[in-house]
Amino acid sequence: MLRVIAVDPGLTRCGIAVVDIAANRSAQLVDVTVVGSPGTESIGHRLSVIDRAMDEWLVKYQPDHLAVERMFAQHNTPTVMGTAQASGVAIAAAARKDIPTALLTPSEVKAAVTGSGSADKQQVTAMVTRILNLETPPKPADAADAIAVAIAHAWRGGLFGRGLDTGKLTSPARKSRFENKPANLTPAQKLWLAAEKRAK
């Protein structure tokens, strides 16, 4: 079993989810929350809200991996920079406890949980609700997003130790992860993929 803490970073609303994923791909929601602070607060205060929440949950839930959405700076907005700062604080909090971080693109997350890299938020929320057997959809969207990131990481490679951001851009596993091509698989990974195919 893999316990993943996932973060949908943001200063105003930061989704944090803890999900247990078994080897048969079944997933169970352990806890989910949205923390944050209004833009009228200082940047130090806003980042420390996320820092403290991460510290508390890392101690409380002892996750194996952190998964975070990979950020792209598409617009010259303070929001993008604040989101990047928030993700940095979450990653550093995990690193202090030797918990490795996986970075996933939004389309990787969508593809993993819905089958389509261009799925909308409603589809992602619907699939997350179904995968976790929840009676009601997780709200707000930031909570559902964080859960989706956790599931996507575990399903797409976390259970094999693939998909972690080792930083080694040239490793076949990592290249595969970011180019969506098959990696040089270990025998265990080949067995797993075969099992996945049969399950579909």
Place this chain on the structure above:
Amino acid sequence: MLRVIAVDPGLTRCGIAVVDIAANRSAQLVDVTVVGSPGTESIGHRLSVIDRAMDEWLVKYQPDHLAVERMFAQHNTPTVMGTAQASGVAIAAAARKDIPTALLTPSEVKAAVTGSGSADKQQVTAMVTRILNLETPPKPADAADAIAVAIAHAWRGGLFGRGLDTGKLTSPARKSRFENKPANLTPAQKLWLAAEKRAK
């Protein structure tokens, strides 16, 4: 006297400087370093290098304020996002110790130390060397930049407690800081500005 720790954020090279600034504007370099790690390392490792360095220096030097260059996402590059993540980690490290953070734009820093918001790196390094009475210019540029940020913060308002990012965008002092207009000054601030004019 005000002790400022300033950070020129980056994952590969992160400049950290501690400067003491007296009420007569004289500045003394306490310590300066450049920390970082190669892009082949994981993001968790890279951010924790900065996290640990900040923690160590915050304990060792007990600064009054942190000053950081305000980031703008001008290009869609991983470097910009990494730099933002690094700045977030530095700010959160200070916030954990209740040290407030001031954010300064690059042009505010240049204007404060050289008199021109469009000064180049060489001018900034030359002025920093002169202000601190150093025998040789601080190297690399990231070290000089961090020192310039510290001096700029103290000179431009840090000594009055102005210029801190309280997040309250509507406060006259903060608006003034970012619009370069006079604030509603306290009597002490008026005296200071008069002294500054006489000195020029």
